[in-house]
Amino acid sequence: MDLRHLKYFLAVAETCSFTQAAANCYVAQSALSQQIARLEKEVGAQLFSRTSRSVRLTAAGQLLEPLARRILADVDNAGAALDALAGLRRGRLRLGLMQTRASSFDLVEVMAEYHSRHPGVDFHVVNAPSSEMAAAVLSGALDLAVVGLGPRQVPEGLDHRILAGDPLVLIVPTDHALADRDVVHLADLPESHQLICFLRGYSVLQGGEESDSCGAGQGKTIRCQGGSSFAANFLQIATS
Secondary structure (H helix, E strand, C coil): CHHHHHHHHHHHHHCHHHHHHHHCCCCHHHHHHEEEEEEHHHHHHEEEECCCEEECCHHHHHHHHHHHHHHHHHHHHHHHHHHHHHHCCCEEEEECCCCCCCCCCCCHHHHHHHHCCEEEEEEEEEECCHHHHHHHHHHHHCCEEEECCCHHHHHCCCCCCCCCCCCCCEEEEECCCCCCCCCCHHHCCCCCCEEEEECCCCCCCCCEEEECCCCCCCCEEECCCCCCCEEEEEEEEECC
């Protein structure tokens, strides 16, 4: 099985488009289509269901996708191991990063220091919901990921450690019903006047875990009643 065929197959699977996949792989669309056809002939099954409006993986394609990712990851890892044996410090680090607010943990500084020590290692950074990136590490599609998951949400078979924790605060007018509290639980927030809505996988932590209680594909919505007073109190939001 030609590794190039697997790369083209994954490019189409990720973009759901032969045109975009060809552009990403810097080849002509006709050439990419021919390589996919050869792969389908070799495996003896149709990998994509094509219409004039969409491209979707067939059952065979869904079966092949994680295997293809693992094969290519193993090839990359083998190359890196051989380079390390030869004393060469080069390769690619596939890193998943969640979107996060500023904290005491400066990931950019860590990456800069790593790059200064290993200038031959290139970063390939992706951003996706935390659960998807954790699954990608497990499948071998990513080497490591910084995610917003509680320890109980990390898939079995993965090592993990807590890097940082940031407190959440609620800002309310001084005459607000919650103003006299030192700690406010998420369940105590009023269900009116939407303040902000986090997409699934990027939500605030509730009980040490990401909350997805705003409906399918939406995430947790924090709601708070407004007030006319400019004076405000800063209250800590309990997350555990």
